Amino acid sequence: MQWEEVREKFPDEWVVFEAAAAYSENGFRFIDSVTVIDRYEDSMEAMKRYKELHRSQPGKEIYFLHTSLPQLKIEEKWIGFKRWR
Template sequence: MKWQEVQERFPDEWIVFEAVKAHSEDGHRCVDELIVIDRYNDSLDAMRRYKELHRDNPQKEYYFLHTSRRELRFQEIWAGVKGLR
């Protein structure tokens, strides 16, 4: 699904979703297509589900957001790894 479709289908809700098509652009992660996994009225419930999914499948790209958000664009934050000496 596209984000606009999700917003129309699930207005004013928190959703947990998997990004099935995404790309990086200018230091941001942009989600092009997604699959809605669950929807919630409460952000804490959505966050718990996100954590559960991420723990069980860390290789997949999961997010949770409110459908009032205008676009699916996230700043990429890379954790640095210190080298061994």
């Protein structure tokens, strides 16, 4: 599913998703396609679910973001955190 589709289907919500197709360029991660796992109105609930999935499936590229973001451009940080732009 494209991010635009996710934004239309789940407006003003937090979504937990797996990157189905992504690439890195100039220090950013660009996600072309996602698989939505869950959606939440509350950011803390979304973060809780993200952490559960990240611990149980560390090899998967899992994120949680708000659908108000116009695009998926995530700054790659290697200190344990990811910051979106």
